[in-house]
Amino acid sequence: GAGVSQTPSNKVTEKGKYVELRCDPISGHTALYWYRQSLGQGPEFLIYFQGTGAADDSGLPNDRFFAVRPEGSVSTLKIQRTERGDSAVYLCASSVRGGYTDTQYFGPGTRLTVL
Amino acid sequence: GNSVTQMEGPVTLSEEAFLTINCTYTATGYPSLFWYVQYPGEGLQLLLKATKADDKGSNKGFEATYRKETTSFHLEKGSVQVSDSAVYFCALSDESNGNKLVFGAGTILRVKS
Numbered sequence: 713g714a715g716v717s718q719t720p721s722n723k724v725t726e727k728g729k730y731v732e733l734r735c736d737p738i739s740g741h742t743a744l745y746w747y748r749q750s751l752g753q754g755p756e757f758l759i760y761f762q763g764t765g766a767a768d769d770s771g772l773p774n775d776r777f778f779a780v781r782p783e784g785s786v787s788t789l790k791i792q793r794t795e796r797g798d799s800a801v802y803l804c805a806s807s808v809r810g811g812y813t814d815t816q817y818f819g820p821g822t823r824l825t826v827l
Numbered sequence: 828g829n830s831v832t833q834m835e836g837p838v839t840l841s842e843e844a845f846l847t848i849n850c851t852y853t854a855t856g857y858p859s860l861f862w863y864v865q866y867p868g869e870g871l872q873l874l875l876k877a878t879k880a881d882d883k884g885s886n887k888g889f890e891a892t893y894r895k896e897t898t899s900f901h902l903e904k905g906s907v908q909v910s911d912s913a914v915y916f917c918a919l920s921d922e923s924n925g926n927k928l929v930f931g932a933g934t935i936l937r938v939k940s
Contacts, residue, residue: 745927754831754916754930755871768925803871805928812920813859813878816928818871 714738716819718804724825725794733789733822735804741817743810744787746779747803749821755803761787762810794826829854829924833917833931840938846904848934850891850917853898858921860884860893860900861928865914874902874915907938 717736725731737744742763747755757771761781769779776794781787791798801821807814834849852858862874862884875884880895889904900917917931 743926747928752932754918754932755928757927757929760925760927768927770925771927805871810926812922812926814920814926815861815873815876816920817873818863820870 716804716806716817718802718819718822720822721820722823722825724827726827727794727796729794731791731794731824733791733802733824735787735789735819737785737787737804737806738817739785741806741808742784743807743814743816744781745805745807745816746787746789747805749801749803751800758789758802760810767810791824794824796826799824799826829858829919829921829929831917831919831929831931833915833934835932835934837935837937840907840936842909842938842940843906844938846902846907846911846936848902848915848917848936850900850902850931851898852900852917852919854919854921854924856921856923858919860891861918861920862889862891862900862902863916863918863930865916865933867913871916907936909938909940912936912938 744761746758749755760768764784804819805816859878861876864874875886877884877893883892
């Protein structure tokens with residue numbers, strides 16, 4: 713079956729602009745996660761959705777970052793007033809239920825470059 | 828808080844050599860442990876996992892055993908191939924920490940023919 717997909721695969725923007733990154737999880741997966749991976753580092757957690765609600769947004773670095781999942785499937789990560797430090801690969805993952813034993817399946821990521 | 832520490836790379840080996848990548852963790856609860864792999868130009872994919880103490884995860888000739896007494900989950904393979912060249916990430920997920928994955932920094936493995 714289809715895996716997790718993310719669009720766009722690459723996004724180049726200018727400092728101060730607004731961007732939206734989209735994630736389409738595996739069909740039927742209720743849990744959806746966003747992570748950010750900087751060069752040479754492991755992914756870092758941003759936010760976790762269970763269904764339509766954000767169950768844990770403790771990883772969002774500041775109020776410029778926001779994410780939604782209005783129908784419990786596709787999710788959009790929104791970044792306002794982008795800064796050069798936001799440049800990274802943004803990863804989306806989904807799992808069946810969101811339990812701590814569940815495997816999280818990752819998408820290919822969106823590489824964001826802020827000039 | 829929860830954390831994962833894995834050995835620094837890069838690790839460079841000749842084909843058919845024995846591989847060990849060390850991983851230790853700190854967790855407030857009883858975590859599940861994972862090894863993910865990132866091949867060049869590809870996304871993260873699960874290599875193996877173990878969800879309770881003394882469990883052994885295995886896949887593609889790789890193994891790791893969940894050792895609660897030493898808080899470790901070392902990755903091993905008896906005979907590496909050039910195609911194993913990738914970045915390997917150790918990670919944990921803990922119910923007391925909201926089930927998010929906490930990753931180590933990753934270890935680059937290079938296998939020479």
